[in-house]
Amino acid sequence: MNAHLHIWMIPLFPFAGFLLNGILGARLPKWVVTWIALFAPLFSFEIVENAARGLLGFGTLPSFPYVETCPVPWIALGTLHVDFSFVLDQLSLVMLLVVTGVGLLIHIYSVGYMHEDRGYARYFAYLNLFLFFMTLLVLAGNALLMFVGWEGVGLASYLLIGFWYQKDSAASAGKKAFIVNRIGDFGFLIGIFLLIGTFGTLTFAEIGAKLAANPAWQGGILTVIALCLLMGATGKSAQLPLYIWLPDAMEGPTPVSALIHAATMVTAGVYMIARTHVLFDHAPFALGVVAVVGAATAIFAATIGLVQNDIKRVLAYSTISQLGYMFLGCGVAAYSAAIFHLMTHAFFKALLFLAAGSVIHAVGGEQDMRKMGGLRKHLPVTFWTMTAAVLAIAGFPPLAGFFSKDAILFAAFQQGPGGMLLWFVGLVTALLTSLYMFRLWYMTFMGESRSPEVHPHESPWSMLAPLVILALLSICGGWIGIERFSQFLMPSTGVRVVESATPHLELYLTVAAVAVALLGWLIAHRFYGQKTARADELANAVPGAYRLLANKYYVDEIYGATIVKPLLGFSRFVLGWVVDVAILGGIAWLLGGTALLTGAILQRWQSGNLRSYAAWLALGAAAILLFMTAPSMLGAAGINMHLNWMGR
Amino acid sequence: MSSFAQEVPLSWYLLLSAVLFSLGVIGFLIKRNLITVFMSIELMLNAVNLSFVTFAHEWHAVKGQIFVFFVMMVAAAEAAVGLAIIIAVFRARATLAVDRIDLMKL
Numbered sequence: 131m132n133a134h135l136h137i138w139m140i141p142l143f144p145f146a147g148f149l150l151n152g153i154l155g156a157r158l159p160k161w162v163v164t165w166i167a168l169f170a171p172l173f174s175f176e177i178v179e180n181a182a183r184g185l186l187g188f189g190t191l192p193s194f195p196y197v198e199t200c201p202v203p204w205i206a207l208g209t210l211h212v213d214f215s216f217v218l219d220q221l222s223l224v225m226l227l228v229v230t231g232v233g234l235l236i237h238i239y240s241v242g243y244m245h246e247d248r249g250y251a252r253y254f255a256y257l258n259l260f261l262f263f264m265t266l267l268v269l270a271g272n273a274l275l276m277f278v279g280w281e282g283v284g285l286a287s288y289l290l291i292g293f294w295y296q297k298d299s300a301a302s303a304g305k306k307a308f309i310v311n312r313i314g315d316f317g318f319l320i321g322i323f324l325l326i327g328t329f330g331t332l333t334f335a336e337i338g339a340k341l342a343a344n345p346a347w348q349g350g351i352l353t354v355i356a357l358c359l360l361m362g363a364t365g366k367s368a369q370l371p372l373y374i375w376l377p378d379a380m381e382g383p384t385p386v387s388a389l390i391h392a393a394t395m396v397t398a399g400v401y402m403i404a405r406t407h408v409l410f411d412h413a414p415f416a417l418g419v420v421a422v423v424g425a426a427t428a429i430f431a432a433t434i435g436l437v438q439n440d441i442k443r444v445l446a447y448s449t450i451s452q453l454g455y456m457f458l459g460c461g462v463a464a465y466s467a468a469i470f471h472l473m474t475h476a477f478f479k480a481l482l483f484l485a486a487g488s489v490i491h492a493v494g495g496e497q498d499m500r501k502m503g504g505l506r507k508h509l510p511v512t513f514w515t516m517t518a519a520v521l522a523i524a525g526f527p528p529l530a531g532f533f534s535k536d537a538i539l540f541a542a543f544q545q546g547p548g549g550m551l552l553w554f555v556g557l558v559t560a561l562l563t564s565l566y567m568f569r570l571w572y573m574t575f576m577g578e579s580r581s582p583e584v585h586p587h588e589s590p591w592s593m594l595a596p597l598v599i600l601a602l603l604s605i606c607g608g609w610i611g612i613e614r615f616s617q618f619l620m621p622s623t624g625v626r627v628v629e630s631a632t633p634h635l636e637l638y639l640t641v642a643a644v645a646v647a648l649l650g651w652l653i654a655h656r657f658y659g660q661k662t663a664r665a666d667e668l669a670n671a672v673p674g675a676y677r678l679l680a681n682k683y684y685v686d687e688i689y690g691a692t693i694v695k696p697l698l699g700f701s702r703f704v705l706g707w708v709v710d711v712a713i714l715g716g717i718a719w720l721l722g723g724t725a726l727l728t729g730a731i732l733q734r735w736q737s738g739n740l741r742s743y744a745a746w747l748a749l750g751a752a753a754i755l756l757f758m759t760a761p762s763m764l765g766a767a768g769i770n771m772h773l774n775w776m777g778r
Numbered sequence: 779m780s781s782f783a784q785e786v787p788l789s790w791y792l793l794l795s796a797v798l799f800s801l802g803v804i805g806f807l808i809k810r811n812l813i814t815v816f817m818s819i820e821l822m823l824n825a826v827n828l829s830f831v832t833f834a835h836e837w838h839a840v841k842g843q844i845f846v847f848f849v850m851m852v853a854a855a856e857a858a859v860g861l862a863i864i865i866a867v868f869r870a871r872a873t874l875a876v877d878r879i880d881l882m883k884l
Contacts, residue, residue: 738880740815744806 155251314365321358367399384487421461428454464541533608564650
């Protein structure tokens with residue numbers, strides 16, 4: 131038994147890196163900044179890896195779940211106690227491995243990618259800050275501490291999306307991400323309040339114990355809490371209807387998109403649902419909503435991804451779509467499958483973004499795929515790693531995405547007729563996924579260059595090494611197999627009762643999934659393989675549908691017209707004019723005007739004439755004297771009596 | 779105790795003090811020369827001193843006499859400062875008429 135894993139140091143190292151680089155970074159030489167930034171995730175990763183080896187039997191084994199609580203209490207209000215407690219169990223271990231591992235790789239990649247940037251130290255300070263909050267979120271043993279991390283990653287995301295704040299679009303994209311996330315956070319916060327009211331505690335373990343002691347307790351307030359938490363998750367994980375911030379978040383540097391907006395932060399919602407899964411298990415309706423939101427988001431985002439021309443936007447919509455898969459997995463209570471997909475997705479989507487970053491780097495900042503093409507010859511490493519990622523996300527066996535996507539679809543299929551509908555939506559989404567990913571692949575790497583004046587160059591090795599490692603993970607990451615993976619996660623995510631499916635059924639479903647992936651490839655090959663003109667013909671054939679997709683279903687416009695504009699109008703006219711100018715301003719003017727008027731009258735007294743002052747002084751003294759002696763002077767003989775008494 | 783003080787009634791002293799004080803106030807209010815105004819203040823202070831001493835003697839209390847010394851001391855200090863100011867004002871403006879020294883206003 132190893133009693134001291136010191137998991138509290140996992141968030142500490144990135145925080146120290148943030149402080150050092152944030153305060154001193156601008157004055158330190160570049161190589162010092164680099165090493166500070168790289169050692170923070172490296173040390174954290176080492177601690178996590180140490181714990182993982184311990185758990186897998188290669189070292190000293192702590193008893194799981196392993197809890198570390200700060201001896202100083204945080205909040206103690208009557209019966210409610212909230213502490214800084216970190217919990218390391220199977221679930222948080224997997225998540226931490228992804229966060230620190232992929233985080234480390236992306237830090238290394240960033241060294242090459244951001245080398246020329248003026249805000250080098252600031253960038254790494256923010257990146258370390260993100261890792262601090264993300265590990266805090268993952269390790270949190272209660273909902274409030276998780277909320278701290280939740281808000282913190284939102285802040286880091288805001289800072290990094292708006293990293294190039296001189297660009298107007300980047301600054302407003304950061305604001306958009308933050309504000310939309312705030313709407314979700316509102317739901318999360320309400321959920322936390324309801325948890326306090328219902329359970330009197332925020333510790334996940336205690337909530338689980340209370341629910342386990344009362345298995346018949348279903349629905350009611352639990353559904354409300356679960357839906358509130360889901361609202362928080364849809365904000366952070368970019369699900370319908372709060373997904374709109376993620377495509378705009380691509381304004382940030384590409385490694386940031388890879389780390390925050392693909393691999394880790396956006397999966398926080400999935401992690402949160404898995405973490406609080408006991409609640410969802412007791413609220414079947416909420417669980418159904420999770421599944422429907424996930425499936426709807428998956429297919430919705432995939433259709434938009436079909437027609438985007440910005441390479442990063444395609445990946446952004448792909449991320450939203452894949453997150454929808456994870457929600458679908460959570461919604462059919464296949465939490466381990468969702469976490470499995472979270473992990474493999476972290477590998478191949480981080481790889482896709484980093485490879486896209488390498489492409490963008492190579493062609494001098496161009497992100498429009500219509501101006502790329504033929505990059506296969508110039509960027510061999512990027513090309514081959516990207517190919518691995520595309521095959522993985524499209525779901526070709528034996529790459530990682532195949533196993534995890536298959537696990538989710540299989541779990542959905544087993545949920546009765548409604549589940550079959552979800553499965554069908556998931557299958558169509560898989561087709562679309564394969565289609566848009568190969569479209570990206572063909573448009574970027576195949577054919578002839580459409581911008582002959584650009585001379586692309588392969589990226590430095592600091593950028594290629596993470597690509598290669600992630601490519602290996604994307605290929606091998608799924609080989610654990612869903613059975614062993616869910617066996618491992620079982621203590622955290624609970625046992626799922628699965629009706630024993632016939633082996634044939636599983637085989638048929640797998641064949642169907644592979645078939646649609648192949649079909650997607652074939653369609654992409656037909657339309658984008660030889661000449662892209664065919665795709666334009668199709669677009670011209672159905673202009674209405676094309677315009678609808680190209681404009682992303684006009685969701686931004688609809689939100690703008692129905693929510694943003696009325697809100698702005700309300701703020702401007704009701705709050706701005708009526709409340710601020712008329713009411714508050716009126717009161718201020720009244721107070722100020724009274725003082726001015728009084729002053730204008732009273733200043734006549736200050737004549738500067740000494741004798742007038744003296745006269746007022748004497749008058750005042752006389753008045754006070756009169757006031758004080760008035761009672762004894764009331765009688766006619768008052769003064770005489772007084773003098774007589776004194777002269778006695 | 780067959781002193782003169784015993785034969786003069788208390789009220790006379792107080793009346794004298796009141797008359798002196800009133801003269802000081804009137805002088806302060808109506809005179810235009812700054813030095814005269816200043817002397818009026820001294821007159822008021824001394825009127826008060828007189829009533830202090832009177833009461834101290836009447837009630838055989840020494841506190842009143844101590845107060846008189848305090849007042850004298852303050853008056854001496856005030857005279858020093860006040861006269862210095864008056865001289866400075868006269869040098870600067872070549873007049874001592876209070877009506878014309880009225881810069882301290884809005």
